[in-house]
Amino acid sequence: xxxxxxxxxxxxxxxxxxxxxxxxxxxxxxxxxxxxxxxxxxxxxxxxxxxxxxxxxxxxxxxxxxxxxxxxxxxxxxxxxxxxxxxxxxxxxxxxxxxxxxxxxxxxxxxxxxxxxxxxxxxxxxxxxxxxxxxxxxxxxxxxxxxxxxxxxxxxxxxxxxxxxxxxxxxxxxxxxxxxxxxxxxxxxxxxxxxxxxxxxxxxxxxxxxxxxxxxxxxxxxxxxxxxxxxxxxxxxxxxxxxxxxxxxxxxxxxxxxxxxxxxxxxxxxxxxx
Amino acid sequence: xxxxxxxxxxxxxxxxxxxxxxxxxxxxxxxxxxxxxxxxxxxxxxxxxxxxxxxxxxxxxxxxxxxxxxxxxxxxxxxxxxxxxxxxxxxxxxxxxxxxxxxxxxxxxxxxxxxxxxxxxxxxxxxxxxxxxxxxxxxxxxxxxxxxxxxxxxxxxxxxxxxxxxxxxxxxxxxxxxxxxxxxxxxxxxxxxxxxxxxxxxxxxxxxxxxxxxxxxxxxxxxxxxxxxxxxxxxxxxxxxxxxxxxxxxxxxxxxxxxxxxxxxxxxxxxxxxxxxxxxxxxxxxxxxxxxxxxxxxxxxxxxxxxxxxxxxxxxxxxxxxxxxxxxxxxxxxxxxxxxxxxxxxxxxxxxxxxxxxxxxxxxxxxxxxxxxxxxxxxxxxxxxxxxxxxxxxxxxxxxxxxxxxxxxxxxxxxxxxxxxxxxxxxxxxxxxx
Numbered sequence: 127x128x129x130x131x132x133x134x135x136x137x138x139x140x141x142x143x144x145x146x147x148x149x150x151x152x153x154x155x156x157x158x159x160x161x162x163x164x165x166x167x168x169x170x171x172x173x174x175x176x177x178x179x180x181x182x183x184x185x186x187x188x189x190x191x192x193x194x195x196x197x198x199x200x201x202x203x204x205x206x207x208x209x210x211x212x213x214x215x216x217x218x219x220x221x222x223x224x225x226x227x228x229x230x231x232x233x234x235x236x237x238x239x240x241x242x243x244x245x246x247x248x249x250x251x252x253x254x255x256x257x258x259x260x261x262x263x264x265x266x267x268x269x270x271x272x273x274x275x276x277x278x279x280x281x282x283x284x285x286x287x288x289x290x291x292x293x294x295x296x297x298x299x300x301x302x303x304x305x306x307x308x309x310x311x312x313x314x315x316x317x318x319x320x321x322x323x324x325x326x327x328x329x330x331x332x333x334x335x336x337x338x339x340x341x342x343x344x345x346x347x348x349x350x351x352x353x354x355x356x357x358x359x360x361x362x363x364x365x366x367x368x369x370x371x372x373x374x375x376x377x378x379x380x381x382x383x384x385x386x387x388x389x390x391x392x393x394x395x396x397x398x399x400x
Numbered sequence: 401x402x403x404x405x406x407x408x409x410x411x412x413x414x415x416x417x418x419x420x421x422x423x424x425x426x427x428x429x430x431x432x433x434x435x436x437x438x439x440x441x442x443x444x445x446x447x448x449x450x451x452x453x454x455x456x457x458x459x460x461x462x463x464x465x466x467x468x469x470x471x472x473x474x475x476x477x478x479x480x481x482x483x484x485x486x487x488x489x490x491x492x493x494x495x496x497x498x499x500x501x502x503x504x505x506x507x508x509x510x511x512x513x514x515x516x517x518x519x520x521x522x523x524x525x526x527x528x529x530x531x532x533x534x535x536x537x538x539x540x541x542x543x544x545x546x547x548x549x550x551x552x553x554x555x556x557x558x559x560x561x562x563x564x565x566x567x568x569x570x571x572x573x574x575x576x577x578x579x580x581x582x583x584x585x586x587x588x589x590x591x592x593x594x595x596x597x598x599x600x601x602x603x604x605x606x607x608x609x610x611x612x613x614x615x616x617x618x619x620x621x622x623x624x625x626x627x628x629x630x631x632x633x634x635x636x637x638x639x640x641x642x643x644x645x646x647x648x649x650x651x652x653x654x655x656x657x658x659x660x661x662x663x664x665x666x667x668x669x670x671x672x673x674x675x676x677x678x679x680x681x682x683x684x685x686x687x688x689x690x691x692x693x694x695x696x697x698x699x700x701x702x703x704x705x706x707x708x709x710x711x712x713x714x715x716x717x718x719x720x721x722x723x724x725x726x727x728x729x730x731x732x733x734x735x736x737x738x739x740x741x742x743x744x745x746x747x748x749x750x751x752x753x754x755x756x757x758x759x760x761x762x763x764x765x766x767x768x769x770x771x772x773x774x775x776x777x778x779x780x781x782x783x784x785x786x787x788x789x790x791x792x793x794x795x796x797x798x799x800x801x802x803x804x805x806x807x808x809x810x811x812x813x814x815x816x817x818x819x820x821x822x823x824x825x826x827x828x829x830x831x832x833x834x
Contacts, residue, residue: 181710212712220710226703229696230818236693237700238711243693250694250721254685260692268825275822284822307711 132194134159134343135180135311140189142175149175151367152188157311157360162337162344164354166378167364168387173347174221176364177313180345181218182207195310212241217309219300221316221347227289231280231299234288235271236264238306243267274302278332294325298332305336311343312336318350326350330357355379363387401464410456417452421445487808492815498770499683506676510669517665524672524740526780528733531679533760533772534686535729540758541767542686542695543722544702546603549590549610550757553583553727555617555749557734559624562744565634572636572739576732583731584724586613591723595716598705610754617746629745635667636674636739643667671740678736682729683769689725691819698722763804765811774812 133156142150150172157163165173178184180191182205191202193214200214210216226234236243244250246263275281278298283291288299297317304312317333318326334357336342348354354361354375361378363371365387371378378384401409425444429436490498506527510520532554539547560579564570570578594605617624624630635643638654643666646653654670655662689695697718700708705715738744760779764771778800786796804812 183706183709207709208712208714211710212714218710220707224704224707224710226700226707228703228816229699230821232822233696233699233819236820237696237708237713240693240697240700240711240713244697247692247694250689250692254688254692264820265825268820268822272822272825281822285818303711 133157134194135345136190136192136194137176137180138190138192140176140179140191141187142172142179142184143187149367150179150186150364153364153367153369155362155369155372157343157345159310159343160337160341161359162333162346162357163360163362164346164348164358165362165364166348166351166354170366171364172367173364174315175367177218177315177345177347179203180210181216181313182210193311211307215308215310216313217304217307217311218313219297219304219315219317221319223293223296223300225288225296225299225303227287229288230285231275231288231291232268232271232284234299234303235274235306236267238303239267239270270306271302274305277335278302279328293320294322297321297325297329301332301336305340305342309342311345313345315347316349317346318348318353321350323352326353329353333357401460406457406460409460410453413456414449414453418445418449421448487813488815490813492817498813499773502770502773503680510672517668520665520668520672522781522784524668524675526777527672527675527679528737529757529760529776529780530773531675531682531733531736532730532757533764533776534679534682534769535726535733536757537761537764537767537769537772538686538689538698538729539722539726540761542690542702543698543719543726545719545722546599547606547723547726548603548751548754548758549606549608549613550726550730551749551751551754552590552610552613553586553730554734554737554753555613555746556583556586556727557731558738558744558749559617559630559734560731561735561738562630562633563623565738566630566632569634571634572735573639576735579735580728580731583734584728587723587725587727588720590727591720595719607751607754610749610751614746614749614751617749624746627745627747629743629747630738631743633738633742633744635742636671638670643670671736675733675736675740678732682732685725685729686769694718694721696819759801763801763811765808765814768811768813768815771811771813 135157137156138154140150140153141148153172153176155163165176167173175184179186179189180202182202186203189203193200193202193216195215200210202210202214202216205214211218226237229237243260243263247254247260248257252260272281272284275284278301280291280295280299280302283295288296291299297320301312301314301317304314314333318329321329330353333344333346337344346354346358358375361371361373361375362369363378363381363384370383370387371381373381422445425448426440426442427438428441430439431437506523509515509523515523532550535553536547536550539545539550557579560582561570561572561575564575564578565572590606590609594602597605618626620626637643638657641652641654641657643654643664653662654660654666660666690699697708697713698721700711700713701715701718701722708715708718737748741748756779760772760775763779764773764775779797782800783794783797786792808814
């Protein structure tokens with residue numbers, strides 16, 4: 127496949143400064159389609175800043191972010207946040223969950239398909255008069271939502287308020303909502319934070335399923351090494367805003383620079399597992 | 401509460417009472433023949449302090465006894481959603497039963513035996529506020545944009561019709577869509593600079609916008625005739641048949657058309673039905689648009705703007721449509737107001753109107769259509785009914801609002817009906833990968 131030759135997302139010389147503080151310093155990496163790429167690093171290493179640059183919440187000080195989707199190429203550093211999600215099809219979740227708490231679980235997933243439905247409703251005008259094409263589009267949107275609810279074990283609570291779900295459910299709903307936008311790149315900011323071991327194992331299954339069956343690249347920030355080491359195809363390690371390592375989980379596990387960054391002491395043998 | 405605590409509490413209350421009583425009760429004026437003299441009567445302060453002390457002690461004792469009787473510990477952080485009171489239950493059934501009942505009542509009202517001129521007139525005023533409340537509800541209740549200058553759009557609608565009628569001889573029905581369009585344009589003009597703002601900041605800017613419109617109307621005398629207002633605005637006709645006792649040549653009056661005896665109440669009843677239809681259109685529109693992507697995007701924007709952006713929703717356009725559509729209904733209501741009054745002046749569009757409309761939305765329970773009807777009726781009828789105590793009218797009004805907000809901080813009928821439910825959707829056909 128020719129697609130495998132071109133990275134889905136190419137990050138080149140990404141630098142983000144906030145006043146005098148350099149949060150991300152000259153970071154370059156590639157994320158490939160159909161792979162799970164993890165970004166790890168100690169607290170304050172600049173992982174979330176990288177995410178915010180990719181998703182358009184920050185405009186990078188320096189650097190180029192190229193997203194390639196088949197024939198189309200997008201330079202993300204020049205786009206607005208909502209266009210990155212809507213046109214370049216980059217979906218993201220948040221470290222502190224951001225659902226629409228007073229809307230139902232199903233409504234959260236329907237809102238995620240806003241742009242598609244907006245076109246189908248003739249930018250509201252046709253929809254207002256109950257146009258058939260809109261009703262069909264809405265039924266399709268519900269079907270897609272049902273599919274992801276089924277995948278994330280949320281079918282039974284579809285009509286509950288999203289804010290009333292338990293924590294793990296809210297995490298899964300956020301992923302389902304991101305997937306309802308039919309992304310080519312899914313960015314997950316600490317999806318396993320606050321999950322118990324059983325829930326994190328389920329999350330691993332879900333992420334593998336997304337990678338294998340939806341032709342979607344996954345970019346992941348995570349602290350939970352049981353998630354990172356098991357499912358990542360490719361790991362990037364940041365420390366103090368700089369990339370210190372880049373490679374397969376096996377390589378990262380034994381990389382002295384990584385061990386030093388995490389533990390400060392190079393000689394401990396269990397360091398890789400921490 | 402222990403007895404010592406109660407004593408201390410009562411003592412404090414007595415002290416406050418004494419301080420307050422000093423200027424209020426401590427002196428009396430006496431007639432000394434010439435100028436008024438002042439005589440101190442400090443024993444009155446003592447009476448006040450002692451009676452407050454005893455009363456407070458008794459009240460505290462009663463509270464403790466009451467709690468004991470209820471078998472409840474002292475109130476902790478109560479879990480509000482757990483207990484469902486009657487209004488919450490009514491709110492959840494509002495769409496099904498309450499709204500149809502209210503609409504049926506509104507349609508039948510002019511035919512009821514007690515419905516004289518005053519009652520129908522009053523009901524018309526209530527309906528104007530219901531319509532304004534429903535219009536503002538799109539902006540505040542659905543999109544979550546706190547708008548303190550809504551009356552500006554009402555004014556734009558009213559003046560659009562008044563000026564079109566005065567200068568170009570437009571009738572009500574021709575001017576109505578133009579008034580709505582014009583108000584919507586103003587909504588967009590206001591919307592653009594304030595898009596980045598949220599919450600309090602947005603409220604301040606919209607407040608300023610409302611004042612700007614009023615001040616312009618007041619000072620642009622060449623066009624708006626300033627504080628004199630515009631008189632002789634064309635009254636509405638029954639689709640071309642005027643409500644007059646003696647129509648001009650070649651015209652047929654409404655009563656002749658139907659072979660009725662001329663009566664001035666015909667026009668009042670007609671106006672009532674016009675505003676009823678306009679208000680119901682607003683309601684129908686809101687109910688429908690809530691279930692469309694734009695309506696869901698408004699609600700999502702209210703809940704979390706950043707998440708909206710991450711889902712590819714354009715917050716700018718979404719906010720602008722909310723502003724424009726809310727303003728449009730304000731404009732419709734405004735031109736109705738102008739045709740009903742026959743006279744408008746900037747005085748009718750002061751800040752207090754915006755405040756009352758916002759109070760209707762908040763009191764009704766943000767986003768609840770039926771709640772807004774109740775709140776509008778309450779807020780317009782209460783000052784009317786309390787006219788006898790004209791001196792204390794505003795006091796009673798304020799006190800009633802404070803009490804309602806203590807009793808139901810979420811609004812009278814706060815209930816959000818989901819826009820769609822999975823259980824009522826037809827089951828998926830293929831069920832495979834989308």
